[in-house]
Amino acid sequence: xxxxxxxxxxxxxxxxxxxxxxxxxxxxxxxxVGDISEETARRKVNGNPNGSAEIFDIYNEEKSAASIAASxxxxxxxxxxxxxxxxxxxxxxxxxxxxxxYANDDIKALDEKAKKAxxxxxxxxxxxxxxxxxxxxxxxxxxxxxxxxLTSFYSFTGGLVAPESDNNPxxxxxxxxxxNVVMAGTGVSQFINKGRYKYIPYPRLFDxxxxxxxxxxxxxxxxxxxxxxxxRGIYELKDIPSMxxxxxxxxxxxxxxxxxxxxxxxxxxxxxxxxxxxxxxxFFNAFLKYEPNVPVEIKIQEYCKDASDxxxxxxxxxxxxxxxxxxxxxxxxxxxxxxxxxxEKWSMDPDDKDMIIMQHEFKYEKEGVEKMIVSAMAxxxxxxxxxxxxxxxxxxxxxAAKLLLTGKVSETGVVLPTVKPIYEPILAELKTFGISFExxxxxxx
Amino acid sequence: xxxxxxxxxxxxxxxxxxxxxxxxxxxxxxxxVGDISEETARRKVNGNPNGSAEIFDIYNEEKSAASIAASxxxxxxxxxxxxxxxxxxxxxxxxxxxxxxYANDDIKALDEKAKKAxxxxxxxxxxxxxxxxxxxxxxxxxxxxxxxxLTSFYSFTGGLVAPESDNNPxxxxxxxxxxNVVMAGTGVSQFINKGRYKYIPYPRLFDxxxxxxxxxxxxxxxxxxxxxxxxRGIYELKDIPSMxxxxxxxxxxxxxxxxxxxxxxxxxxxxxxxxxxxxxxxFFNAFLKYEPNVPVEIKIQEYCKDASDxxxxxxxxxxxxxxxxxxxxxxxxxxxxxxxxxxEKWSMDPDDKDMIIMQHEFKYEKEGVEKMIVSAMAxxxxxxxxxxxxxxxxxxxxxAAKLLLTGKVSETGVVLPTVKPIYEPILAELKTFGISFExxxxxxx
Numbered sequence: 001x002x003x004x005x006x007x008x009x010x011x012x013x014x015x016x017x018x019x020x021x022x023x024x025x026x027x028x029x030x031x032x033v034g035d036i037s038e039e040t041a042r043r044k045v046n047g048n049p050n051g052s053a054e055i056f057d058i059y060n061e062e063k064s065a066a067s068i069a070a071s072x073x074x075x076x077x078x079x080x081x082x083x084x085x086x087x088x089x090x091x092x093x094x095x096x097x098x099x100x101x102y103a104n105d106d107i108k109a110l111d112e113k114a115k116k117a118x119x120x121x122x123x124x125x126x127x128x129x130x131x132x133x134x135x136x137x138x139x140x141x142x143x144x145x146x147x148x149x150l151t152s153f154y155s156f157t158g159g160l161v162a163p164e165s166d167n168n169p170x171x172x173x174x175x176x177x178x179x180n181v182v183m184a185g186t187g188v189s190q191f192i193n194k195g196r197y198k199y200i201p202y203p204r205l206f207d208x209x210x211x212x213x214x215x216x217x218x219x220x221x222x223x224x225x226x227x228x229x230x231x232r233g234i235y236e237l238k239d240i241p242s243m244x245x246x247x248x249x250x251x252x253x254x255x256x257x258x259x260x261x262x263x264x265x266x267x268x269x270x271x272x273x274x275x276x277x278x279x280x281x282x283f284f285n286a287f288l289k290y291e292p293n294v295p296v297e298i299k300i301q302e303y304c305k306d307a308s309d310x311x312x313x314x315x316x317x318x319x320x321x322x323x324x325x326x327x328x329x330x331x332x333x334x335x336x337x338x339x340x341x342x343x344e345k346w347s348m349d350p351d352d353k354d355m356i357i358m359q360h361e362f363k364y365e366k367e368g369v370e371k372m373i374v375s376a377m378a379x380x381x382x383x384x385x386x387x388x389x390x391x392x393x394x395x396x397x398x399x400a401a402k403l404l405l406t407g408k409v410s411e412t413g414v415v416l417p418t419v420k421p422i423y424e425p426i427l428a429e430l431k432t433f434g435i436s437f438e439x440x441x442x443x444x445x
Numbered sequence: 446x447x448x449x450x451x452x453x454x455x456x457x458x459x460x461x462x463x464x465x466x467x468x469x470x471x472x473x474x475x476x477x478v479g480d481i482s483e484e485t486a487r488r489k490v491n492g493n494p495n496g497s498a499e500i501f502d503i504y505n506e507e508k509s510a511a512s513i514a515a516s517x518x519x520x521x522x523x524x525x526x527x528x529x530x531x532x533x534x535x536x537x538x539x540x541x542x543x544x545x546x547y548a549n550d551d552i553k554a555l556d557e558k559a560k561k562a563x564x565x566x567x568x569x570x571x572x573x574x575x576x577x578x579x580x581x582x583x584x585x586x587x588x589x590x591x592x593x594x595l596t597s598f599y600s601f602t603g604g605l606v607a608p609e610s611d612n613n614p615x616x617x618x619x620x621x622x623x624x625n626v627v628m629a630g631t632g633v634s635q636f637i638n639k640g641r642y643k644y645i646p647y648p649r650l651f652d653x654x655x656x657x658x659x660x661x662x663x664x665x666x667x668x669x670x671x672x673x674x675x676x677r678g679i680y681e682l683k684d685i686p687s688m689x690x691x692x693x694x695x696x697x698x699x700x701x702x703x704x705x706x707x708x709x710x711x712x713x714x715x716x717x718x719x720x721x722x723x724x725x726x727x728f729f730n731a732f733l734k735y736e737p738n739v740p741v742e743i744k745i746q747e748y749c750k751d752a753s754d755x756x757x758x759x760x761x762x763x764x765x766x767x768x769x770x771x772x773x774x775x776x777x778x779x780x781x782x783x784x785x786x787x788x789e790k791w792s793m794d795p796d797d798k799d800m801i802i803m804q805h806e807f808k809y810e811k812e813g814v815e816k817m818i819v820s821a822m823a824x825x826x827x828x829x830x831x832x833x834x835x836x837x838x839x840x841x842x843x844x845a846a847k848l849l850l851t852g853k854v855s856e857t858g859v860v861l862p863t864v865k866p867i868y869e870p871i872l873a874e875l876k877t878f879g880i881s882f883e884x885x886x887x888x889x890x
Contacts (some may be wrong), residue, residue, distance in 0.1 A: 002613075188712060190718075196730070197718045197733065203646075264644060285641070287646070289653070
């Protein structure tokens with residue numbers, strides 16, 4: 001019997017744990033769910049005889065080491081900063097490890113050690129990063145193998161609210177970590193277009209959106225998603241002249257969000273004086289000139305021309321930007337205050353469904369002819385627990401664990417799902433769960 | 446005989462060392478100038494029998510400790526990050542220390558230790574910080590003592606080129622650390638106006654300038670200088686409704702500089718791909734949309750409306766922004782590339798003179814009457830070595846050392862020149878060197 005240790009039993013783990021339990025009998029697995037709360041872990045196991053729950057606390061050196069030592073494979077759903085601690089123990093006890101998080105420098109530094117221990121540390125096995133890599137590499141490799149040369153690769157992903165639950169003027173709700181949404185795009189966004197490096201500073205990011213229609217879901221807009229340049233290495237497209245990764249929103253989102261960016265109220269680096277007793281109106285007024293005879297509603301339209309668009313202004317008003325309610329957050333940064341306001345309005349109702357949209361656009365040349373492949377995926381959430389986000393993050397991870405336990409993964413060290421033996425079976429099985437890409441090819445020129 | 450150890454013999458130390466040597470005989474001092482280069486130190490002493498030169502290397506634990514142990518007072522002109530290392534040794538050997546740098550958290554953390562050792566660590570004894578504190582506190586305390594209540598304090602400083610050397614369209618040259626000029630204002634600028642906290646994000650900082658005429662030197666503009674709020678504590682004006690600190694430039698500077706800020710090319714957090722082989726034209730184009738049929742000169746005016754002002758555009762062109770010259774800097778950040786371009790055009794010629802401008806604006810209420818005091822200072826550099834910057838940074842420091850050695854400083858711990866026994870004699874003696882404030886009082890309302 002093989003023991004799978006799942007670390008962390010948060011909201012997004014339901015589908016992943018269910019998959020493991022569903023497959024446990026056939027493969028002779030036992031699934032141990034470890035969480036800081038045994039009760040939370042037990043709820044996920046839900047009485048299944050092939051599972052059990054235990055307390056797992058990464059800061060309890062002895063007990064956490066014992067849990068990992070007693071397992072055959074470890075799936076970490078803990079916060080990303082804890083992964084290196086888990087990985088160190090997995091290396092010490094020679095246990096393969098899987099996560100849906102980015103292979104950051106701390107993890108990459110463990111590559112040699114993991115190779116020496118003879119185990120893989122499989123990273124980026126979720127949606128984005130995860131399914132994006134797998135589905136892109138499948139098409140990229142097919143084009144290359146058929147003798148084509150890629151000239152351009154654009155790739156977009158968005159976590160959105162499903163059309164049936166889309167009932168606010170922003171056409172947006174929080175379906176994932178709100179803090180990441182508030183901070184999205186800070187820093188510089190970099191990409192390459194026809195051989196020219198392009199850099200968009202954060203204050204202009206939301207000015208420069210692409211427009212797209214995707215599948216049957218209508219219109220979207222896309223803004224650049226930080227460092228696209230590094231994906232030339234990850235996807236083995238070192239010399240590709242155009243490479244762009246973006247984030248998908250509904251049309252009009254960026255123009256309204258731009259008001260917050262230009263005010264400076266997504267800044268997370270300093271705290272606002274006396275934020276606790278301020279009202280939201282006073283908070284936004286703090287970024288505008290002192291003109292006691294002009295209302296905030298007018299000043300903001302003078303400060304930022306986007307705000308004077310009635311469609312944008314309606315979005316701002318709907319959020320309660322001009323309300324006299326107290327913020328009630330002590331020593332808060334602007335980003336924290338904005339997040340609090342947004343959480344009051346953008347939270348999902350229990351019946352709401354989320355939606356994941358992903359689109360890749362490949363341009364390539366073969367025998368003098370230029371063609372384009374557009375490959376798109378949409379996933380609508382089932383319910384509260386099995387959101388589209390939880391399903392698309394959890395299933396590839398769970399399938400990867402099955403590959404590993406059935407001897408299909410020979411790589412060691414830090415491994416991404418950009419190699420055929422990993423992405424092919426995962427994409428094939430995801431299809432059986434309705435997670436698949438619709439592909440269309442077009443002639444160019 | 447008292448031994449004064451001066452650490453660092455850089456360009457800006459000439460006037461300070463000369464003052465100490467000039468006063469050495471009268472006070473029975475010996476001035477030891479320590480520098481990483483003995484030759485540089487020797488040049489500053491210039492054969493004066495009351496001075497000597499030695500090699501000083503803060504990373505040579507033993508020798509640097511011996512030098513400090515053998516002295517009576519230490520003046521550190523080393524880079525600011527080295528001050529805590531010097532301060533630790535000064536505490537160990539119970540030697541007073543003086544610098545012109547900010548009392549940052551690392552220095553403040555040594556307050557208790559310095560008090561126990563019975564020595565002062567006198568910080569912020571230069572121009573800004575330095576003369577700004579002294580001259581402001583003199584007026585603030587006078588107003589308070591006469592029964593007035595301060596309602597507003599604005600304070601501006603600028604390091605500029607003197608009118609007789611002002612011969613470029615920016616009316617600006619580098620008279621101090623170029624890097625600090627390129628990075629000026631990054632982060633948020635915060636102040637308070639009639640009791641309302643105000644925050645200006647960096648991308649809008651150069652949009653929001655004040656206009657001023659100062660002394661007989663004509664027109665200037667002022668932009669906010671980072672955190673003005675903390676000065677309420679430093680100047681004991683906790684409840685003042687308005688407090689603003691700013692940086693002085695000639696009119697039109699901010700509007701043109703804003704083009705660089707809005708492009709994002711003052712960013713110092715990432716490097717530009719292949720920066721070495723790029724031209725300046727390509728560099729600026731990297732922040733603009735890919736439109737191969739539109740020249741950079743036109744694209745930049747579409748991107749940033751300030752650039753379409755012919756006065757601004759002339760400034761940009763004059764700098765060589767659109768030139769096909771290679772940058773020639775490897776792995777450079779945008780800020781480093783911009784700095785290189787600016788250094789080619791904004792450097793002082795050997796005969797050029799610099800100018801320091803400082804203005805304080807105090808508003809106060811007394812017996813129901815509101816009044817305003819405007820207090821302004823201008824200093825023009827003498828020559829290459831005795832620039833206005835070097836003189837205004839070095840003289841207060843040297844005078845403070847004299848006060849200390851003649852028993853006029855009783856404070857211990859980390860000390861700022863905001864207390865009367867320190868600022869009064871320094872300001873009085875600065876006057877004898879022509880460094881003085883012209884004060885005017887006005888009725889308000």
